[in-house]
Each structure stands twice: as structure tokens, then as C-alpha cells.
Amino acid sequence: QKEVEQNSGPLSVPEGAIASLNCTYSDRGSQSFFWYRQYSGKSPELIMSIYSNGDKEDGRFTAQLNKASQYVSLLIRDSQPSDSATYLCAVIPGGGADGLTFGKGTHLIIQP
Amino acid sequence: SAVISQKPSRDICQRGTSLTIQCQVDSQVTMMFWYRQQPGQSLTLIATANQGSEATYESGFVIDKFPISRPNLTFSTLTVSNMSPEDSSIYLCSVEPPPPGALGYTFGSGTRLTVV
Secondary structure, three states, X not given: OOOEEOXXXXXXXXXXXXXXXXXXXXXXXXXXXXXXXEOOOOOOEEEEEEXXXXXXXXXXXXXXXXXOOOEEEEEEOOOOHHHOEEEEEEEEOOOOOOOOEEOOOEEEEEEO | OOOEEEEOOEEEXXXXXXXXXXXXXXXXXXXXXXXXXXXXXXXXXXXXXXXXXXXXXXXXXXXXXXXXXXXXXXXXXXXXXXXOHHHOEEEEEEEOOOOOOOOOOEEOOOEEEEEO
């Protein structure tokens, strides 16, 4: 069973602080990693994709990948109330799979 | 990124009936995917649909229950057959944006299904 694990939260962070979201995956052959944001009642929206070890920054968002530890994280700097949502970690497993395997998501609450 | 139109957006259906969900993309895509999101849960891949071939189903999902059509490179349907209350979920289609390997997968707006 290829699994993606996330802490379901809720994770409560004060406005303006850094929110840190973590994800581990079981399939060592995974090559592609994504973070999606999902507001209640809406479909997932792609935030970041990362394919290589290290950090990838896009505005207030930084994705970090460590394939040796099978660990992906998302940092949100200067958190805003509008960042309050569920954040889904998704992985394309190895072995020729094409679809995404999702974690259960972390519910993030930014406190004004 | 690709724009996906999915319909219906929601429906309430009687148990034992079937519902067909449509997904239309504004560009040609090789692969289309169907996911289910049960209440309070994350997304689970149902099947992958390539044009001109049979859909590939994930463990726990079967063609008799979730038949899929993919008649061309911009359109797909998912049918939820012989529905029971356990099928109450949000169903989402997704595509890989051209070219393959680009940024990420785009999702339709979803179909919220309630079975009574």
C-alpha cells in the first residue's frame, strides 16, 4: 500500500507567522510531489510542485523535499487569514503510476 | 493551465439509480483522472482514462460500478451505478496539463452527490 501521511491538525498559527506543514510518503520510487490547497466546498488548487531534493520558493510559499527521508514540507511565510484551508500533500507513486496519491490533509487555521 | 468544466455540480439521487458525470476540457489532454472525496476525507483515485483504451481502475473500484467513457481527447464521463448512500461523495475529474510533466494536475469544480 503506497501511503502519504499528514498530521490532520488543526494547526493554528498567528497571522504573520510561518506555517509549517509536513508530509511523509512510503513509496521510495516516488518522483513528483505536490501541495494543494482546498477551501471548504471547493476543489483542490495547486500551490507548489517539487521534483528534486532541496527547496523551491514561490512567493510566500516554500516547498522542501528530502527523498532520503521520504519527507516533503510546505512553509507559508507571513501567514494570512486567507491561507486558512486544508492543505493536501500529493505524490505520484513510482512504478509507472500516473494519478495522484493524496494524504488526508492538514487543516490550517490562521488566527488574526 | 487547462480549464475543466464539470457537471452536474451537485445532485440528489435515489438509491438504486445511476448518475453520469461529465467532464469537458478546453484543450486536448492525454490522461484524465476521476477521484472521489468522501465526507471529511481526502481524495482517492478511482480510475485513469486514456482516449481509445479501457480505463484503468484502482484497487477497490470496478468497472461495473464506475463505468467510464473517454470518446475523445477533451471529454470523459464517469457513471456511478446502482447507487447506495455510501456513494455520497464529491466526485472530481482531473487532467494532466500539456505537455506531460508540466506543473501539476488541474481539477474540475467537482460534483457533490447525495444518495438518499
